[in-house]
Amino acid sequence: xxxxxxxxxxxFRAEVRxxxxxxxxxxxxxxxxxxxxxxxxxxxxxxMAWERELGAGxxxxxELAPEHGGRGATLIQQVIFAEEYARAGAPxxxxxxxxxxxxxxxxxxxxxxxxxxxxxxxxxxxxxxCQGYSEPGAGSDLAxxxxxxxxxxxxxxxxxQKVWTSLAAHADWCFVIARSEPGSERHRGLAYLxxxxxxxxxxxxxxxxxxxxxxxxxxxxxxxxxxxxxxxGAPGEGWxxxxxxxxxxxxxxxxxxxxxxxxxxxAVIASARESGAIADPAIEERLVxxxxxxxxxxxxxxxxxxxxxxESASISKLLWAPWHQRLGELAIDIAGPEATLVGEAYELxxxxxxxxxxxxxxxxxxxxxxQRNIIAERMLGLPRG
Amino acid sequence: MDFSFNQDQQDLREAIRAFLDRHAGPAAVRVAIExxxxxxxxxxARLVGEMELTSLAIDLERxxxxxxxxxxxxxxxxxxxxxxxxxxxxxxxxxxxxxDAEAAGAEAAxxxxxxxxxxxxxxxxxxxxxxEAAAAVAAGELRLDGVATHVLDGAHAELLVLAAELDGEPxxxxxxxxxxxxxxxxxKTLDQARGQATVRMAGAPAVRLSAxxxxxxxxxxxxxxLAIAQALESVGAASRCLRxxxxxxxxxxxxxxxxxxxxxxxxxxxDLAAELEAARSTAxxxxxxxxxxxxxxxVLAPMARAVCGEALLRVAGESIQMHGGIGFxxxxxxxxxxxxxxxxxxxxxxxxxxxRLVGTRGGIVGASR
Numbered sequence: 001x002x003x004x005x006x007x008x009x010x011x012f013r014a015e016v017r018x019x020x021x022x023x024x025x026x027x028x029x030x031x032x033x034x035x036x037x038x039x040x041x042x043x044x045x046x047x048m049a050w051e052r053e054l055g056a057g058x059x060x061x062x063e064l065a066p067e068h069g070g071r072g073a074t075l076i077q078q079v080i081f082a083e084e085y086a087r088a089g090a091p092x093x094x095x096x097x098x099x100x101x102x103x104x105x106x107x108x109x110x111x112x113x114x115x116x117x118x119x120x121x122x123x124x125x126x127x128x129x130c131q132g133y134s135e136p137g138a139g140s141d142l143a144x145x146x147x148x149x150x151x152x153x154x155x156x157x158x159x160x161q162k163v164w165t166s167l168a169a170h171a172d173w174c175f176v177i178a179r180s181e182p183g184s185e186r187h188r189g190l191a192y193l194x195x196x197x198x199x200x201x202x203x204x205x206x207x208x209x210x211x212x213x214x215x216x217x218x219x220x221x222x223x224x225x226x227x228x229x230x231x232x233g234a235p236g237e238g239w240x241x242x243x244x245x246x247x248x249x250x251x252x253x254x255x256x257x258x259x260x261x262x263x264x265x266x267a268v269i270a271s272a273r274e275s276g277a278i279a280d281p282a283i284e285e286r287l288v289x290x291x292x293x294x295x296x297x298x299x300x301x302x303x304x305x306x307x308x309x310x311e312s313a314s315i316s317k318l319l320w321a322p323w324h325q326r327l328g329e330l331a332i333d334i335a336g337p338e339a340t341l342v343g344e345a346y347e348l349x350x351x352x353x354x355x356x357x358x359x360x361x362x363x364x365x366x367x368x369x370x371q372r373n374i375i376a377e378r379m380l381g382l383p384r385g
Numbered sequence: 386m387d388f389s390f391n392q393d394q395q396d397l398r399e400a401i402r403a404f405l406d407r408h409a410g411p412a413a414v415r416v417a418i419e420x421x422x423x424x425x426x427x428x429x430a431r432l433v434g435e436m437e438l439t440s441l442a443i444d445l446e447r448x449x450x451x452x453x454x455x456x457x458x459x460x461x462x463x464x465x466x467x468x469x470x471x472x473x474x475x476x477x478x479x480x481x482x483x484x485d486a487e488a489a490g491a492e493a494a495x496x497x498x499x500x501x502x503x504x505x506x507x508x509x510x511x512x513x514x515x516x517e518a519a520a521a522v523a524a525g526e527l528r529l530d531g532v533a534t535h536v537l538d539g540a541h542a543e544l545l546v547l548a549a550e551l552d553g554e555p556x557x558x559x560x561x562x563x564x565x566x567x568x569x570x571x572x573k574t575l576d577q578a579r580g581q582a583t584v585r586m587a588g589a590p591a592v593r594l595s596a597x598x599x600x601x602x603x604x605x606x607x608x609x610x611l612a613i614a615q616a617l618e619s620v621g622a623a624s625r626c627l628r629x630x631x632x633x634x635x636x637x638x639x640x641x642x643x644x645x646x647x648x649x650x651x652x653x654x655x656d657l658a659a660e661l662e663a664a665r666s667t668a669x670x671x672x673x674x675x676x677x678x679x680x681x682x683x684v685l686a687p688m689a690r691a692v693c694g695e696a697l698l699r700v701a702g703e704s705i706q707m708h709g710g711i712g713f714x715x716x717x718x719x720x721x722x723x724x725x726x727x728x729x730x731x732x733x734x735x736x737x738x739x740x741r742l743v744g745t746r747g748g749i750v751g752a753s754r
Binding site for chain 2: 001002003004005006009076079269278284285287288289291292293295296297299300302303305306307314315318319369371372373374375376377379380381382383384385
């Protein structure tokens with residue numbers, strides 16, 4: 001047990017810091033932390049250009065082996081990069097779904113041809129991805145998906161509807177779970193398909209959220225096509241591949257996310273000082289609690305790095321999602337009556353956006369109730385209902 | 386950056402757990418509580434003699450194992466699981482303060498460390514409520530007057546490390562509890578698995594552990610180690626308590642099915658598990674920091690104490706509820722964990738107060754940064 005960074009780690013940190021110092025300039029620096037939660041729509045074009053800058057620097061998919069275009073970065077190096085990135089106040093990443101969900105999936109389950117085709121454009125920051133999992137009738141119960149795929153004349157043809165798809169309006173590709181065996185049920189008979197978004201058979205309709213903004217969309221597939229080769233794993237193995245994607249969380253993303261939380265909390269503390277709200281003992285208590293809990297989440301994430309367990313992602317989510325919600329509540333309480341007013345076109349201030357957007361934290365990526373089931377059944381061994 | 390226990394540390398944990406499973410099961414705990422004034426003497430003799438747990442972190446030169454606080458933390462956590470009434474917490478807290486004193490050049494420290502290696506039981510009075518004691522030099526000897534209350538396991542200790550006033554400033558001292566001028570009065574305790582005593586000193590001979598000018602800091606360091614030790618103990622206790630509860634939920638059948646299949650109970654267990662894992666990570670980090678990052682202790686110690694103590698309090702309370710009627714009985718062990726949890730909170734001056742300390746020391750609120 002040694003919780004310090006090594007000299008090699010420090011050298012890597014210096015490299016990251018130098019690179020960011022040199023490249024995060026001009027229009028990129030002006031973006032600030034744009035694109036955070038509830039603000040995915042901000043400065044998208046410049047952020048895409050920034051993604052390409054990152055890609056050229058070799059900072060996308062840095063954990064991949066050199067033969068797949070990565071740096072073979074260790075977990076700790078990934079953490080260091082994420083920490084420095086967040087500390088530099090660099091723009092929110094656009095292609096999280098591609099880099100952190102699709103890349104490890106293709107690296108682990110894909111064919112060599114698929115790796116050659118799909119990894120490099122993500123690593124260069126050129127191709128954007130979205131995730132086609134949830135459906136109107138398959139939210140928490142993902143195995144209830146009804147989107148169908150059939151192989152015809154060397155093409156997969158896809159019909160169905162996906163929902164809560166982030167970035168769908170901008171994505172080039174979507175990874176889709178669809179039922180490839182007619183009449184199959186639940187986890188069997190599913191396929192994990194890679195589907196181009198820009199084609200006549202795909203229609204995207206944005207969902208206006210409680211924030212008045214739109215990060216998520218509905219995606220309709222009507223005789224949409226993709227090449228027969230664009231399936232990861234064998235037909236019928238889609239569930240295994242999809243669950244693999246969810247299992248890639250090993251604490252790195254959590255630690256990166258926490259740096260963002262730290263900045264949000266600092267801003268909330270600063271506003272409480274500025275407004276004098278910190279003199280209210282109840283506010284003071286909530287601020288201290290938030291600070292303590294964020295620390296404990298960091299220790300938890302660090303321990304997860306060293307000994308990942310299948311349930312650690314669920315534990316992490318049960319900790320951070322309610323924490324983030326409470327931070328949003330605290331932020332708007334500190335803002336007081338002024339936070340009851342919005343802009344002409346319902347533009348929100350930071351504390352209003354945080355307060356509203358964080359309601360989604362306990363719902364998306366597996367609702368917290370689902371996470372509780374996972375912990376109860378897989379970690380504690382309690383019987384299924 | 387490595388948060389994992391090495392092979393030796395894992396072996397140590399296995400060995401302690403195997404020993405405790407064999408010799409310190411719930412029945413042994415009950416016997417010690419009910420027939421032996423909260424002191425499991427036989428297991429203790431073997432934990433000290435054969436397993437040498439009290440000398441784990443004592444220097445090799447003094448005859449100790451030369452390990453560190455992480456190893457002590459493993460023992461604290463494992464003992465915490467069982468609630469076995471043994472004076473381990475006080476003894477290692479004292480040993481830590483003595484080692485600290487030796488590093489600062491205190492003359493009395495080496496001999497005291499060797500006493501602990503030889504099996505001496507020690508207690509501490511450095512925490513809340515602070516002892517009301519003052520020392521002065523009389524006829525060339527240091528003499529101590531005052532009273533220390535709520536001294537954990539005080540009735541079984543031969544040595545007491547305490548905070549007292551000396552030359553108008555705080556100091557860390559050691560006093561022999563069987564010396565003339567010392568009386569030790571055992572108290573009956575809410576937490577049946579941990580005794581307390583009131584120690585009265587009237588002209589008791591004492592030795593000085595802290596250097597002039599460093600007394601306040603030495604007392605603070607000793608208090609921080611004690612707080613982190615309690616955090617590790619609490620994590621152990623909460624783990625066992627949750628485990629026992631989950632096992633019960635798998636077995637207890639109502640409405641024709643194990644009640645552990647009901648989401649109303651599963652989800653509460655999951656929430657407790659998440660809170661406990663975060664507390665465990667905090668305790669492990671703090672345990673490492675005792676030797677690895679002492680500059681972080683002023684913030685970490687109250688944080689770990691509060692977070693881990695609260696986790697135990699919540700798990701123990703929920704354990705009673707989820708056990709139903711049987712959990713409310715004297716016969717069942719659930720109340721032992723619940724009482725330990727509350728006693729730990731009260732002796733910390735309240736976890737809310739510990740959190741406030743984090744707030745001021747962490748620079749989040751208040752002027753003290």
